Amino acid sequence: DAKTTQPTSMDCAEGRAANLPCNHSTISGNEYVYWYRQIHSQGPQYIIHGLKNNETNEMASLIITEDRKSSTLILPHATLRDTAVYYCIVRVAKGGNTPLVFGKGTRLSVIA
């Protein structure tokens, strides 16, 4: 079973920051937080991951609370193409051998 809780859906105005929360209160010390998104008719796309430090890449920023029980994915300037289902997943770091377990995710709608 998925170890994360996310809101079912969210709306965001185009050009504004989209902040997607995730609760993972039972996360273990050796588990990373991964974010993926799935745009309609495509496979899931990797966005970002982190262990305890905040992370940023060209797509998004990941903010992890100090107790690691929750995190927020930030899309700084949402566009219509960011409309997708966003999945927050915790995964043990074992050299990539542990498969991802998907929850229901958050359906983000970016509105013009």
Added chain:
Amino acid sequence: SAVISQKPSRDICQRGTSLTIQCQVDSQVTMMFWYRQQPGQSLTLIATANQGSEATYESGFVIDKFPISRPNLTFSTLTVSNMSPEDSSIYLCSVALATGTGNQPQHFGDGTRLSIL
């Protein structure tokens, strides 16, 4: 990252028939995974495919229904056997790149959209 190609991208099949889905990766990968995504649902892991050994199936999935081959480090197939309308889903191949003690993201193909009549 890795480029993952699945064939076919979609198919419509008659009940009782079987279909083999191919997954080709442009680099050698340690682990390959097969997922199912039923209409309107999230992804469910079917099995993990290791090269040179039997696939490991998740609860609710059996080898007779979903036989998997993994002949080398860049290729795998999933067969959906004796199909019924309940098997109508998107089937996705995913890979994890070879790595040491670190962690690497999994990458996904765009899936095979299967409809059973």
